[in-house]
Amino acid sequence: MPLIVQKFGGTSVADSNKILAAARKAIRAKMEGNQVVVVVSAMGHTTDELIGLAKQITETPAAREMDMLLSTGEQVSISLMAMAIHSLGHEAISMTGAQMGIVTDSTHTKARIRSISTERLRRALESGKIVIAAGFQGIDDDFNITTLGRGGSDTTAVALAAALNADACEIYTDVDGVYTTDPRLVPEARKTNRISYDEMLELATAGAGVMHNRSIEFAKKFSTPVHVRSSFSDVPGTFIVAQPEAPNQPVCGAAVIKNEARVTLRGLPDRPGVAAQVFAQVAAAKVPMDMIVQNVGAGGKADISFTVPRDELPSVRKVVEQVSQQLGAESVSYDDDVSKVSVVGLGMATQPGVARTMFRALAEKGINIDMITTSEIKISVLVARDFAQEALRTVHEAFGLSIAPPNAAAPGEGAGAADRRNHTKELLARLERMEDLIIEDITLDESQARVTLVDVPDRPGLAAQCFDEIAEAGINVDMIVQSVGNEGQANISFTVPQADYQRAAVKAADLAKLLGSPAPASSPKVAKLSVFGIGMKSHTDVAARMFRALAEAGMNVEMISTSEVRINVVIAGAHGAKAVDVLRREFAEALV
Numbered sequence: 169m170p171l172i173v174q175k176f177g178g179t180s181v182a183d184s185n186k187i188l189a190a191a192r193k194a195i196r197a198k199m200e201g202n203q204v205v206v207v208v209s210a211m212g213h214t215t216d217e218l219i220g221l222a223k224q225i226t227e228t229p230a231a232r233e234m235d236m237l238l239s240t241g242e243q244v245s246i247s248l249m250a251m252a253i254h255s256l257g258h259e260a261i262s263m264t265g266a267q268m269g270i271v272t273d274s275t276h277t278k279a280r281i282r283s284i285s286t287e288r289l290r291r292a293l294e295s296g297k298i299v300i301a302a303g304f305q306g307i308d309d310d311f312n313i314t315t316l317g318r319g320g321s322d323t324t325a326v327a328l329a330a331a332l333n334a335d336a337c338e339i340y341t342d343v344d345g346v347y348t349t350d351p352r353l354v355p356e357a358r359k360t361n362r363i364s365y366d367e368m369l370e371l372a373t374a375g376a377g378v379m380h381n382r383s384i385e386f387a388k389k390f391s392t393p394v395h396v397r398s399s400f401s402d403v404p405g406t407f408i409v410a411q412p413e414a415p416n417q418p419v420c421g422a423a424v425i426k427n428e429a430r431v432t433l434r435g436l437p438d439r440p441g442v443a444a445q446v447f448a449q450v451a452a453a454k455v456p457m458d459m460i461v462q463n464v465g466a467g468g469k470a471d472i473s474f475t476v477p478r479d480e481l482p483s484v485r486k487v488v489e490q491v492s493q494q495l496g497a498e499s500v501s502y503d504d505d506v507s508k509v510s511v512v513g514l515g516m517a518t519q520p521g522v523a524r525t526m527f528r529a530l531a532e533k534g535i536n537i538d539m540i541t542t543s544e545i546k547i548s549v550l551v552a553r554d555f556a557q558e559a560l561r562t563v564h565e566a567f568g569l570s571i572a573p574p575n576a577a578a579p580g581e582g583a584g585a586a587d588r589r590n591h592t593k594e595l596l597a598r599l600e601r602m603e604d605l606i607i608e609d610i611t612l613d614e615s616q617a618r619v620t621l622v623d624v625p626d627r628p629g630l631a632a633q634c635f636d637e638i639a640e641a642g643i644n645v646d647m648i649v650q651s652v653g654n655e656g657q658a659n660i661s662f663t664v665p666q667a668d669y670q671r672a673a674v675k676a677a678d679l680a681k682l683l684g685s686p687a688p689a690s691s692p693k694v695a696k697l698s699v700f701g702i703g704m705k706s707h708t709d710v711a712a713r714m715f716r717a718l719a720e721a722g723m724n725v726e727m728i729s730t731s732e733v734r735i736n737v738v739i740a741g742a743h744g745a746k747a748v749d750v751l752r753r754e755f756a757e758a759l760v
């Protein structure tokens with residue numbers, strides 16, 4: 169019998185009528201001949217209210233007790249949902265995370281799922297009951313209740329769908345699908361018919377709160393098709409599957425994270441191991457670092473910048489102050505008034521000029537870019553928070569996202585659905601430690617050179633001017649990073665094919681002269697290493713481990729870009745092959 173997992177978010181179970189409406193959807197699926205698991209979130213704003221209650225008692229509640237408290241929200245809604253189904257004349261049983269056998273690690277408030285024992289669920293389903301599962305929660309080896317992080321019910325739903333090898337996983341929410349950006353922020357946003365796992369993963373972490381990013385890691389790992397749709401209508405929503413909506417579309421969506429903070433350490437000794445030490449200590453505090461930029465040292469000194477979620481800044485400050493003293497940094501600065509705007513698309517990997525279009529559009533609106541990082545399928549810029557909304561709109565418009573691409577897929581899952589579901593055996597092998605890091609490959613690209621502009625004036629339009637000139641010379645740029653330099657100045661590094669190095673270097677030198685900046689610090693041959701897999705960023709220590717392993721082998725990281733599916737580092741050209749060995753050894757346990 170086919171099996172369906174349906175998940176209803178907070179707004180979809182906000183009151184008794186909504187719970188009854190959701191119950192009817194579940195019953196309908198059952199009547200259509202499916203086994204049905206319903207995952208529910210806490211009602212309405214319950215989780216926020218519970219957090220508020222805790223804050224009234226103490227500013228620093230123990231994480232274990234927070235989980236004890238927050239998990240009650242979902243326990244209320246599962247029982248009410250089961251009662252609703254009973255009242256409509258059908259059989260249902262509610263289960264907490266522990267009762268379903270969702271075992272997690274012990275990282276309270278952001279626990280990871282280790283395994284799900286499906287036996288009890290199966291028994292209930294086989295006896296004809298609709299199973300109502302509490303989202304967002306699990307239990308550790310010591311029977312402590314844990315939660316998976318805000319928005320984690322999506323992850324429960326997809327994890328259950330994976331563990332049960334479900335035929336469908338439907339995420340019912342208050343929008344009717346995944347839009348090209350948050351429709352509340354940009355009303356012209358377009359609903360997409362389909363989006364690929366990789367794109368959704370990047371968008372989710374870049375701020376598209378419609379799906380919990382870790383749920384997409386599960387979906388990708390277990391090839392689970394996810395259907396995001398409205399709780400309040402029956403129109404088809406968006407399918408999250410392996411294939412994108414339109415092949416070659418450079419950008420499929422844009423997102424913003426309004427509350428970011430930037431940390432910059434200046435004047436660090438420029439030797440292998442320094443960056444590694446900074447990142448290792450931040451990672452040990454389990455704080456997700458985002459845009460990470462290390463400048464190639466000028467005058468024997470190096471600068472490091474990175475961003476963290478704004479509310480993590482107080483704990484990061486402590487760590488950073490300590491490590492900057494240990495290392496003898498000249499200064500540390502923070503900016504907690506910044507936002508990150510990103511564009512994502514599988515097609516940008518093969519199409520030049522996407523970054524340039526984004527920088528030009530922002531320049532035309534006079535919006536200054538504080539930092540830039542790019543990966544194969546994502547470009548992120550950091551801007552002052554006051555400009556965040558306008559920047560999001562601007563890039564959404566610049567890429568014409570409100571208009572459907574001419575070759576867009578029709579609504580639906582696409583071809584190959586049956587095959588995807590036929591891999592139970594393979595799945596079972598992977599169920600142990602479900603949320604572990606997976607490294608698919610480590611590759612080396614020795615075809616590139618690096619150009620670095622140092623201390624150029626930090627003003628709107630600078631990046632646009634730089635990459636316009638490079639593009640006009642017919643040179644394709646691969647990685648780009650821009651970071652804050654000395655007071656009022658910026659550093660921009662980018663990589664180009666070695667064959668174009670001379671011309672790019674001349675262009676950069678001309679530009680530096682024009683701007684009154686020092687001569688560029690470039691390198692005709694660099695090695696770019698890419699480590700790709702699943703969980704590259706949600707496992708907060710992957711970048712730090714790379715830095716450490718390379719540093720211990722005496723190699724300095726010159727550029728880095730991180731994304732959900734891939735971390736790239738650029739190092740000196742001579743070290744490429746050795747670096748691959750080092751990283752293969754470092755990640756041996758995760759390599760598949």
Ligand code: ADP
Nearest residue numbers: 177178179341343346347349350352376377378
């Ligand atoms: P639920 O409680 O059902 O889990 P969420 O509030 O977590 O719902 O997610 C739905 C919300 O996500 C929408 O109301 C919308 O404002 C927001 N959102 C952000 N980005 C997007 C996007 N790209 N597409 C659709 N919704 C988005």
Ligand code: ASP
Nearest residue numbers: 209215304318319320321
């Ligand atoms: N109730 C939890 C939250 O508000 C989990 C969820 O809704 O997904 O974050």
Ligand code: MG
Nearest residue numbers: 177319377378
């Ligand atoms: Mg949600």
